[in-house]
Amino acid sequence: MILFIQENTPLLNEAVSSKKTLSIYSLIADGGVGGQLIIALLFILLIVALYIYFERFFAILAASKIDENFMNQIKSDVSDGNLAAANALCKSKNTPTARLIGKGISRIGKPLDDINTAIETAGKLEVYQLEKNVSVLATIAGAAPMIGFLGTVIGMIVAIHEIANAGGQIDIKLLSDGLYTAMTTTVAGLIVGIIAYITYNHLVVRTDKVVYQMEAKSVEFLDLLNDPA
Numbered sequence: 749m750i751l752f753i754q755e756n757t758p759l760l761n762e763a764v765s766s767k768k769t770l771s772i773y774s775l776i777a778d779g780g781v782g783g784q785l786i787i788a789l790l791f792i793l794l795i796v797a798l799y800i801y802f803e804r805f806f807a808i809l810a811a812s813k814i815d816e817n818f819m820n821q822i823k824s825d826v827s828d829g830n831l832a833a834a835n836a837l838c839k840s841k842n843t844p845t846a847r848l849i850g851k852g853i854s855r856i857g858k859p860l861d862d863i864n865t866a867i868e869t870a871g872k873l874e875v876y877q878l879e880k881n882v883s884v885l886a887t888i889a890g891a892a893p894m895i896g897f898l899g900t901v902i903g904m905i906v907a908i909h910e911i912a913n914a915g916g917q918i919d920i921k922l923l924s925d926g927l928y929t930a931m932t933t934t935v936a937g938l939i940v941g942i943i944a945y946i947t948y949n950h951l952v953v954r955t956d957k958v959v960y961q962m963e964a965k966s967v968e969f970l971d972l973l974n975d976p977a
Contacts (some may be wrong), residue, residue, distance in 0.1 A: 781887030786899040790892060790936045794943065797888045800881050801947035808878060808954045811844050812961065819965060822849060823972055831856060844874035844958065845965045852969050860973060867966050874962065878955050885948035890940050896937015 818841065825834035830852055838850030851870040855863040905925055 752772060784934075786895060786902070786933045787936050790895060790933070790940050793888050793892055793895075794940045795945075795950055797885055797940065797944040797947060801951065804878075804880070804882055804951050805954070808951065808958060810842075811878060812954070813956050814840065814843055814845050814961070818846065819968055822853075822969065826853070826856070826972060828924060844878070845962050847874065848962055848966050849969050852966070852973075857972070860970070863973065865968060867970075871962055873965065874972065875955075875959055877974075882948065882951050882955070883923075885944050889944035889948055890897020892940035893937045896934045896941075899937070900930040903927060903933065 750859050818837070821837055822834050823830070825837065835850055835853050838846045838853060840846075848867050848870050852867050857868045907930070
């Protein structure tokens with residue numbers, strides 16, 4: 749009995765060494781044309797999502813920067829009646845907050861309600877610019893998993909079709925393309941959806957902080973007009 753085990757040990761080692769190792773490329777390649785097309789579509793969506801995220805992230809980051817002495821200088825210039833200097837300062841700062849204050853300064857001399865309305869209108873335009881293309885991330889976050897599940901359905905259809913054509917002789921190799929398509933597209937869709945969802949929410953939080961900053965500075969400016977001293 750001992751000799752029997754020893755003689756077959758190399759065979760066992762050979763069997764273990766002959767096992768295929770999984771890789772992302774092989775999973776995609778074994779998924780068939782349908783699975784490869786869906787994976788390619790999901791990859792494109794991932795590239796779009798990452799591009800929008802980084803483009804908006806740096807734009808929002810730049811919009812959130814403001815000089816700590818900005819409002820102090822504005823208060824000083826407005827109090828001294830030097831509106832030209834205050835307006836020039838706002839134009840020199842390429843931030844949403846500075847543009848809102850500049851809009852308010854350009855309306856000084858008109859009723860306070862008109863100034864407030866002008867600032868609110870300008871604020872809506874600034875928020876729209878901050879949120880540009882962010883909704884695309886939300887769309888990708890919802891669409892990517894559904895596209896992955898579409899691949900799952902296609903893979904199962906392929907697997908069932910192979911079973912039907914096998915004449916009752918079920919061979920797992922015949923089902924491999926359909927099963928690979930079903931599994932890989934689902935995983936890819938979920939990964940892209942999760943990335944898009946996280947990046948979308950991060951941008952929303954960063955945008956809300958900028959909007960809060962704009963509102964706070966606008967209120968501070970309006971308070972200044974109510975009590976210039």
